[in-house]
Amino acid sequence: MREPRIVTTRALGPDFAVGPAERYFEDYVPGALYEYGERTVSEREIIEFATAFDPQDFHVDAAGAAAGPFGGLIASGLHSAALAMRLLTDHYISWVASLGSPGLDALTWPAPLRPGDRVRLRAQVLEARGSASKPERGIVRTRVQLLTDRDAIVVETTMANLLARRPSSP
């Protein structure tokens, strides 16, 4: 299990009863809604990510982007999704029971993420279903949103996560 790395973000409302290092499939209860944050996204970060993975003008060239379709620099959609993922792994996904993810449902970027935006994560448990074939695990479906402090939604998706059940007491 990794050491906690959380220095800049925190729960912004009700949190799970147990921390991510003690959390198992059983702790994800449909309907529960959590928010974590915040994190300010810099122009440097946006350009650095996009230079590596998505070097379109409106992601890497601040001057050119001003005359482009978004009137300024915006983050790559995959960068926005990766920022949501970091908040999920710091706060929401168990550090001890995670067995990976088969994928996401539709991933959309309703609003662009711009330099200086402060973002927070909203995660709501939609479904928690035990596995029929593997009784020691279950699948959790979560509605994930990344929002700015003006409540613009910059990432929206539904994520599936496989999680181990809590081991029985001896």
Place this chain on the structure above:
Amino acid sequence: MREPRIVTTRALGPDFAVGPAERYFEDYVPGALYEYGERTVSEREIIEFATAFDPQDFHVDAAGAAAGPFGGLIASGLHSAALAMRLLTDHYISWVASLGSPGLDALTWPAPLRPGDRVRLRAQVLEARGSASKPERGIVRTRVQLLTDRDAIVVETTMANLLARRPSSP
């Protein structure tokens, strides 16, 4: 328009009639299928991406990952998606007509991406539809796969892209 940055990858079969710096909405013809690659993914890259965005043990801790659910280190799914995006922006998405993307349909990771895997991109135009409200642009839907050299599919999604039409000759 940015300078070409493509040094390690190339078309692996038929390519568009015009390069990405001359490409517009009209060049995306439903049914057309392109492949670009290849790129070998290192353990260092996998750990670096995941340390920033998805620091789960099986993405960042090679020794711990050996005993984990995947029997070794695997790339964050968002890293795999970002690698597909880099191949798309180098080769497939127009460098002059791109107006961004509203999102992806389901994004899945059928197989894990492991250190040393060589990946290539497969992109097939599914649909190219002019905009009713904005006649100077259209939307292109593309089936995107990232494959290893053993043809394991490590990313699968359908992407939507907004693209400007070719300006009429004067």
